[in-house]
Amino acid sequence: MNVAEKTKTIQPDSLIGKRIPKMDAPEKASGKTRYIHDIDLPGQLHGKILRSARVHARIRSIDTSAARALPGVHVVITAADIPDQRPIGVAKDHLPLKRDRVRSQRDEIAAVAAESEEIALQALKLIKVEYEDLPIISDPTEAIKPGAPLIHPEPHGADGSHEHLKQGMPVAYAGKPDNIAMRFDYGHGDVAQGEAESDVVIEDTFKLHYVTHCCMGVSGIIAEFDASGNLLMYSNTQVPFLHKREFAEYLNMDPSRIRIIQPPIGGGFGSKLDIYPFEVICVFLARAAKRPVKMVFSREEEFLASPTRQPVLLTLRSGCRKDGTLTFRQVHTLHDNGAYTSWGATTPFVMMQTFSSLYRVPHCDYHTTAVYTNNPYAGSFRGYGNLQATFAIEAHMDKLAEAIGMDPLDFRLKNAQEKGEVTGQGMSFKSCGFKECLTTAASRSDFRRKHRENIRNRNTPDPVKRGIGIASMLHVGGGAKIYPSDGCGTILKLDDFAHVTLITGASEIGQGSETVLSQLVCEELGLPISAVTVVNNDTDITPWDVGVHASRTTFIAGNSAIGAAKKAKAKILAAAAKKFECPEADLDLRGGFIIKAASGEPLIDLARLMRNLHFTEKAELVMTTFYYEPPSKHQDKGFKGDVSAAYAWATQVVEVEVDTETGIVRMTRVTGAHDVGRVLNRLGIEGQIEGGVVMGQGYALTEDLTIENGVMRNPNFRDYKLVTAPEIPEMDISFIESMDGEGPQGAKGVGEAPAICIAAATANAIYNATGVRIYGLPFTPERVYRALHGKAEKPYWKPWKPE
């Protein structure tokens, strides 16, 4: 016990709240991390996809003979070669290889696997496709009109080949009688009554635009079958276990024969939540070629074929009383679903929460129609509909406050939710730092004073006007029970050097979950962070998890890891108690030792105890498992229920300078206050928030995926503008620690929160600076300039829902 003797007592110490560098950072900063693009398997072929040259057309014929004849080409496939293809996606409306019809610019028609990428690309050029153009619908308001051409027509009449397929089949076979992809209708209270009780009622339409993830690492996959027909995929999916099952279905395989390995990922942000055609096609190629096939996108392809944050037309009607009490909200939205249905269609789950529950609204009525068009299709993207919803709500919060002559901060404070409340939608706020977020962000930014002064300065001769705007958000922070399970498993083992291997179902997508989970485990076991190795990327090894989404990993995987660590601790202490013949309760773990809990005096170092267990007593392995399922509920048919175990809150104050002679808006400062439950890793959480703020800045000011008649005009970083370093605002971020009772060490999820209110707060800031409200995004110089000169068209969409 040499070491222990030297250190008389070990002081309590905690890793929680510290600035812990990411465990994988040194490798990444040395260029040693191997992303999917960097992995090459022996004998590997390169896959490429031929995409549609038309936006909406019937495919008359495909001739691949010349491509097949090209030396170096191993296989060429079209839908005709894969008769057992099954539709993929959330609504099963999407065949990976298109059969008789293309519905959007990116549609997959054929694919090639060849010796090199160059040969594969050459082969694509040799494939001849004859098209017969169909009318293009790229405007969702046109798509819902009766008699509009259908994107997924029912296969009857002349095209009788599918007639034997009954209704109830997937959309890909049975078609749809209209262009409506999905509907969401929610309500609580009685909006008519709410309106009658209102002193002020306003209605506006907001027009939100297309943006896309732009992960710096483009999409890719490698698929390989072994000699017995087992499939191994290197994939960047965020949801490996769900995808294993889905792939099995699409490939008509036994799921247990599919293994997914997830190499480190070059950014996710929600984009890897669905299975996309290229992944299935790559597996088809590997199956046909009997060789590993790697498929990696070009940046242009990444733009064309990745999912988007969808455009939304949103008409909001809201009211309040003179005393500042909100009375009702009525929302109709029209979502451009694109040609196929992915997770984007389901964002109303989140949007309606914001409408029903961010502020206290006694009466709420919400309707969404997601409509098929020939545009790019809508996926899930950090914030999941919440950016769009918050944009509309916070504009109305300002407008209502102004209409009744109330300070915008007071108006919000009056209607803000508090701890203990259960909302009309059934969300129950067990911890809630919303009001503190509001007051903190406002006082740290000197909001009230600046807001008043800016209004006074609107008419000064200086062409550059200053503005300040506030907006807040509510988002799930304790998982989201969108599947019957929202659980996560952990396996934890200690070796005889007291090194921990934490095997978790939760994938790392760059957000730093590995580090946080290690911290939580070390906190229980009294070990330094270097004592942990995390294994999280192989479905043959890791236990079940629903996947990385809904800001759930810290909360769910964190609780799971703590559960496993607690069990390990109990085992260790039991063994130590036996050894030292004392009650377990007298002992604790600290600094790598078993200590006397009362004095901190070290008794034996943990590694030595572990060796005792293994070599001398041959008693037991310290290897534990834990499965955590949060206490949240699946929503009922009316979308009511406490869907998350905890909710995260934030307020952001944005300051801008508007050059009225150019329309250029500079974001100068963002003051954020985030209720994160508790800060686990300060370095990590600051990074998440700063990154999210700047992503929100891009959504507000610069990013605009331009689609004209179904054609993407700017599939490159030259004209799709991400924020660059010199443009970032000063950032002042505070954390409100509401200590969630269910959260791991009190923490809640925050992954999505920071991007959500920036655009909303910016709109309010521009109004504060100029007196002009802009209802459409993004605030590019020309849009702002037009608005300032009365040349902007105010969007209007008459509330609509199908009978």
Added chain:
Amino acid sequence: MSLKHDIEFTLNGVKRRATVGVGMTTLDMLRDVIGLSGTKYGCGEGECGACTIVVDGASLNSCLMFAVDCHGRNVTTIEGLASDAKADALRDAFVLHGAVQCGFCTPGMMMQASHLLACHPDADADTIKRGIEGNLCRCTGYKKIVDAIASVGETAK
């Protein structure tokens, strides 16, 4: 097939030869011909900086540089920087300041930062922001990257 050409140059301090297509980018040469995968492809058009390398003391986008033009020149990639003890401070700063998230932009950022510090050892935040304006990062919001680079500049003082 396209015309090939033999070149000789210094890569990360070591003289070497390579046979490359005349139209090939230096990025493709590094990754596919030579097999160094630390230099990343993010756009292939000079817009993202993920492919940044240093040639004869100046940082360049390797996706814009003809591989044949490497002939006779001194090329440093992230692999070379990572094995240079002088660059340890920069790597440690990136790690400690939380400048790395998904890490995909990081090799290019590190290369650009090393060049920036070579030109402006005492760069302030604004100079650093301008210095990395050609490097996109989707994860971090840049602030921690700027902090990391600034901290190295300060300790060098």
Added chain:
Amino acid sequence: MTGIERYVVPASLEQAVECLQQLGEVTILAGGTDLMPQSQAGRLKIKRTLMNIRRIPELKGIALDGDVIRIGALTTISEIMRNDLVKKHLPVLAEACDHFASDQIRNAGTLGGNICNASPAGDTLVPLIVLDAEVELASKPDGKVYQRTMPLAEYFVGPGKTRRAPAELLTGVRIPLPPAGHVARFFKFGTRPALDISAISIGIAGILNQGVMTNVRVAFGAVAPTPVRALHTEEALEGKRLDAATIESVANVARDEVKPIDDIRATAWYRKEMIHNMTKRMLDHVAQA
């Protein structure tokens, strides 16, 4: 991408112009920052011979030659930006270089490449035009090396098209030393300091004497198929006192003079508005200085 049959790396100017003369179909490679992305995307096909001019010493460097500053075609944008002669005598050119792309591209991209790429949005072109720059072109038609010069303002024919003959090499740019009282301003429209293709750019130069501008030069970028001199605007400004009324009327002339198009970066209407507003702002600054 393919189709290149020959790769040559001349070591002198003479060798280079000889190659151009002999080999006929030649694509010239300088920094490659335009050539590479254009050829990779298939927007430009590299001809039978690719000629790398980066090893030609005569094309490098910035020097004072009597009352002219000569900048070699191979000088990179970074070199121009940091050069003391340029900073002292041609600060407007250094400023334009500071708004050019990114550090990496400034380190690779050359002045010759920027000029020969002949983009209407090329950022060195507008300031060089208002500085009365001339281009030097070399050729070797009959065994002897010839040099000719031409005002830069006349060099451009259309996007990517210039008056350079296929057998000519652009060797450098000659800029007269500005006289006393010379003022020059450059404006590039963008939301970022640099990495941004100009939606419009404006150059204004002249001699300011007691509030009156003479020898006026005005040029605009990205409002026509080439960078253009704005003769009407120059005329409206020439010899006038820079008061509020003159400035407003000059800005109006400028707006009427340009004929931009709508594209993904901006509409024609907005470009005209910006020409007006920024011409005005620049002249206000000149007047106040």
